[in-house]
Amino acid sequence: MTALRPLILLLAGVLGLAGCSVHQPVSLYQLDSGSPVQPAQSAGMAVLLGPVVVADYLQRETLLQRQPDGSLQAATDGRWAGSLSSDIDQLLMRQVAGHLDSQRVVLAPATAGFTPDVQVLLTITRLDSGAKQPAILDAQWRLIDRRGKVRDNRIIHLQETHAGSTASQVQAQGVLLQRLAEQLSVALKPLANQPPVAEAPRKAAPKPAAPAADAEKQPKIPMASPIRTDMEVFRF
Template identity: 75%
Template sequence: MKFLRLPLVLLCGVLGLAGCSMHQPVSLYQLDSGEPGQPKQSAGMAVVLGPVSIADYLQRETLLQRQADGSLTAATDGRWAGSLSADIDQLLVRQLAWRLDSQRVVLAPASTGFTPDVQVLLSITRLDSGTDQPAILDAQWRLLDRRGQVRDNRIVHLEQQHQGSETAQVQAQGQLLQKLAEQLSIALKPLANQPAVVEEQQPKKAAPVQVRKEPEKPKIPLATPIRTDLEVFRF
């Protein structure tokens, strides 16, 4: 009986260790949006943020780590708490609304009837960091005015040092996005006082020239010979 019980105890121990290894705690991270204040102006600058596109490699739950050779590896115990893309959108909206002091900063697509002063087209091509690598943000924006014309086009590269832990890295990435919002708000403010768009009226067609006609003269009926049955006699 003792011989049979020993393998059973070892088996339980192995299964227990396997269960522990399968249930290792995973840290969930979310970008830090700082402490943006509440905008006071309900009729401030109207801004539509988006579409906001992020690089394909960022569209995943795993927290990525940049290595010294430039490669990326997935963190074994770090995940994003939800959608990174949604976190970026909300962080930028709150930061811009605070810095512009406007309640009229919305994400694209805007609701029907909302006429923006500026639309921001934003592309984020890099946002990552590593234990020994700084947090780096590469982005590009285009600002469209009320007429849909490009008023500003800028490529941005930002870096932020950190202490190396995953928590410090996520904080550094959030700080980079806050700096991006600060630069973007500076570029937006000069476009707040745009002249109203006046619809161009189509040129009216010239009225046709009326030619004065001379009054028509009364027509005189032509004389027609009248036949009679009288006979003329000559003597």
């Protein structure tokens, strides 16, 4: 019995360590939106930001790590605190509004009655990093003016170094999105002073029908009627 005690104590210690590792707290992360300038103009440039399409592999709370061979693995020491897509939307909206100094930057879908000067169609195909891999952002935007014409179509590739920790990687990814918003704002500014859209010419109203009184004044053709005679016909 005494010989089994060391073995029992060893097993208890291993199980205790396993229990501690299972319940180890995991850090939650959000993107760093920086310090955007608070826009002052309530009648500034009207921008409809979105839809913003984010790659499918980013539609999760798992914080992914890019490996040297290009594969992705879930981080063991942290995850996103909520929706990464929502964080991206809010970061871009605040940054663009600050750069344009306009309170009229809204996320799609817009409310009824909002007429944008420009709509931004944005697709983010990559946003990740690794302990030994830099943070990389791949995106594409299209700018649609008031007339529905594409005024700019651009593919963006940005890269940011970091210290290697999970926190520094998240910070680097936030910096990439801030740089994206800055470049997007530069492309938007020339479209602020667009001429108003001309209204389509109105069709002439149809000519009203002639009233009944005028119709009676039209010449009438007399109807033919049979002619009777006083002649008699005799038969023999």
